[in-house]
Amino acid sequence: MSLKGNRSQVSRTVSAGIVSISSGELHTLTTCNCEIAVLPVELLFELQSPYFQKNDNTITVHNHEGGYSVFCDGKVEAGRETYTIRNYIERSNKLKGHVDYKDYRETLLTKPIVLFTKARKTNQESPRDKAFAVIVNTRHPNIRAEIEKGMNNAITSVWGESYSLQFDFQRVIKQFFSTVNYDTDGDGLTISFEFKVDALFDISYLFGFSKRKSEVNGKVLNLFSANEEKRKKVKMFLDKISEPYIRRSSVPDRRMSLFSMGSIDEEVFNSVPPNMGPRMSLLESSHPPIAEELTS
Secondary structure, eight states: OOOOSHHHHSOOOGGGOEEOTTSGGGGOOSSOOOSEEEEEHHHHHHHTTTTEEEETTEEEEOOSSSSOEEEESSEEEETTEEEEEESOEESEEEEOSHHHHHHHHHHHHHSOEEEEEEEEESSSSSOOOEEEEEEEOTTSHHHHHHHHHHHHHHHHHTTTSOEEEEEEOHHHHHHHHHHTTEEOOOTTOEEEEEEOOOOSOOHHHHTTTTEEEEEOOOOEEEOOOOSHHHHHHHHHHHHHHTSOOEESSOOOOOOHHHHTTOOOOOEEOOOOOOOOOOOOTTOOOOOOOOOOOOOO
């Protein structure tokens, strides 16, 4: 995919807007128009239970076909319980070669990303932190372009050197929470990788000149739901956005120099039932008005 044209030259801002649960976004069944969505963690686990299997205090992520790529630190609070997450991806990864790089890139672009963060009411005397899931739809053309652009710019600007790249979602999510009278410190809203080449002495890397940061912005969809009718809409939407990714063609392994010149093939959505085996790659080893108010 070429990143030519205005989309690559003009960065999108947080003013892309916020969409309510009552908007037409949830009624689109042939594709997913959502760029970023926010909902309580408990609601995600409940409505997407095939992909988030709960067993006592453990949540096992199933995403062999369909589902989500969960980037976290291994723990998440849901209600009054703290759960250990299995089959998650570390938010910070070290890539040791071209195969790791290609695998990481495909992991970002073939499934929606789930991040966990906390927020608290700003208009309560004793606010209590509440856990939220942030779903980043990296298969949406706008978000996909930002991810690809960040990776392409990093790899071309530090060619032949070790480097690191961080994707930052904090700004857009902080602004979203401010519109619903919540405050967050943004913990858990970044993911990064470090690519290391075999070099005895890499001056740029040693002095921090090869560190790159890419801020990702987008339109945020409010998936807070307080009644059964709207919860059904949210479930239908999540079922669609989590459908399996299908390649139209098979692309042979390529040298790293070609990764920055294109992207993986376009996907199509289908309704194949998910296979509940966990993905093993890169996993943990062992502004329209808001229609809904968040319930505490």
